[in-house]
Amino acid sequence: MTTKSILIAIILLKCAFVFSQVEKKVVGFFDADNLSDTLFYKDLRFIDEFRNKDIAYSCRISSGNGKKYEFNLGLGHESLQFSSPKIGYIEIYQWKTGSQGFEQYETYKFNSEYDTWILQKIVTENADGKEENYIPEKPTSIDGTEYKSEKPSFAGNYYLSNDSKRFSITIKQNGEQNVFEIFDKNKKISSGIAKVQKVKGKDLIFLNDIEAEYKSCGLIVKNIRDGSGKQLHFTQYRKDYLTFKKAK
CATH class of the missing domain: 2.40.128 (Lipocalin)
Structure with missing residues (x-):
């Protein structure tokens, strides 16, 4: 390479260097x-x-x-x-x-x-x-900082207590969303997106029109339909709230 070529290369390199700093x-x-x-x-x-x-x-x-x-x-x-x-x-x-x-x-x-x-x-x-x-397992910021996740994992299988597992709820993670299915034995009776909200320190999950509170042991399901008097979601049970235990 000639001296002139070397000088041109150096000039171009310096220009590229300066341009990158803008x-x-x-x-x-x-x-x-x-x-x-x-x-x-x-x-x-x-x-x-x-x-x-x-x-x-x-x-x-x-x-x-x-x-x-x-x-x-x-x-x-x-x-x-x-x-x-x-x-x-x-x-x-x-x-x-x-x-x-x-x-x-x-x-x-x-x-x-x-x-x-x-x-x-x-x-x-x-x-x-x-x-x-x-997809990261832990919350990770744009600068690479990892945070301890304080959000519970809602995914899992939940079975209604004391009914020989007749009714069950399955929640799965699908990308950024939680999806659910409700079964009466092997028959699917409802499905959709499980919407999660933090209300007064409680983790509430809405399974279409069914409201449930997430706890470490499982789901506390509100059995009474909102605004409908005493109509029930699970008509086989007269209780206002039902406990679905999370399978281990």
């Missing part, structure tokens, strides 16, 4: 309101000081409601694009070309309890076309 921004609805937010991010991959700290990108969000957020993305993140696919979400798209290349989508949802964005899933498509999906 703070970029993207506008979206990143937190859980309808106010526009601005996300600023800077590429730090080529700065030794930050490489030694395992930091690839520094990010900050200026929220429309006046709040400020800052977080870092660790090494391993390649060229990035940020978007807000819907209110309260941040999606990070990154890619790498070549035989070891990939395309990856990381989806984060704003969680007011943690006051940050919590990882929902990572979808990776490798160069060979194979797709991999990852």
